[in-house]
Amino acid sequence: MRVLVAMSGGVDSSVAAALLKEAGHDVVGATLKLWGGASDSGCCSVSDVDDARRVAHSLDIDHHIFNYTSEFEAAVVKPFVEDHAAGLTPNPCIECNRAIKFDLLFERAERLGFDAVATGHHALVESWNGRPTLTRSIDPLKDQSYVLGYIQGPILQRLLLPIGGMNKEEVRVHAERLNLRTWNKPDSQDVCFIEASRGREAFLGERIELTSAEVFDRVTQEVVGRVPAAQLVTLGQRRGIAPGFDGERRFVASVDLENRRVEVDRIEAIMVSSLALRPDSLTFAYEAVPHGTRVSVQWSAHGRPVSATLDTGDMPRLILDEPARPVSAGQSVVLYDAESGRHVLGAAQVGR
DSSP: EEEEEEEOOHHHHHHHHHHHHHTTTTEEEEEEEOOOOOOOGGGGSHHHHHHHHHHHTTTOOEEEEEEEHHHHHIIIIIHHHHHTTTOOOHHHHHHHHIOOOOOIIIHHHHHHOEEEEEOSEEEEEEETTTTEEEEEEEEEETTTGGTTTTHHHHTTTTTTTTTTSHHHHHOOOOOTTTOOOTTTTOOOOTTTTOOTTOHHHHHHTTOOOOOEEEEEEETEEEEEEEEEGGGGTTTTTTTTTTTBTTTBBBBBEEETTTTTEEEEEOOHHHHHHEEBOOGGGOOEESHHHHHHHHEEEEOOOTTOOOEEEEEEESOOOOEEEEEEEOOTTTTTEEEEETTTSSSEEEEBBOOO
């Protein structure tokens, strides 16, 4: 089988390429040039591209660089900035996967005659109910099925995830055995187009006017502080917002950009029993999941799954079995089957 492997320059995609070659496939590596600005972290840095190229050379496979900088700016960076300006909480890695890696890259692979595309994500594609289905990795600490939650059936039928059945230590051992230069390379933890040395506030501050806001305590009815950038405050946040009183911590209950006001309250006062979903964002791997279906849901990359019921009415929502901290509008929620909690059914963005 002829396979195009997306090589980010990290150890995971390096081992994915190696495993496929060892299995006898005709493997070609491709690194995506996505960000034209400064970057000192993630898969957009010059050093990562160089690492990918050198690994491909050591594996004796062809390597190409595909330039998607304009598409990345339009589909990922611009919405990231606009969402923050509107008071939403976007996830650029999810949007990059949806619009670039599992859309444009697959289109190019098909045009070039490849049978499949592979990545180094920690997830699996397993047969479930007779169809290839995105499934959690065997390594719960590294599982990345959440950031792939919008992938649909036609892509799943051509997707290979070679390291989903390995834990991180096994991946590194395999890379060291092959003497791959990335074997002990640290995992990227940051948004690739934001310089870690500067941070999100500096990045956004150059593109939009950040809104300072007073922090109002609902319990004491007093102004207890101020934040320099309310666009960076998320619902349920505690750190860096306001002190607690009488031994009770305070958490963000609401963010009002127009009135420059952030409100905090006790944890029990901000808990929610349901999550509104943006109707235009609700995406399923195959056919729509019926109204009233029991699901397991996750709304952060390594968050604890929560049991819920999917309401697909005019204003779709998730009815939670247990109260949870509020989730900021714009955040992605991934739906898994309720029985095992492993198989991805679809995804959506939280609405207001």
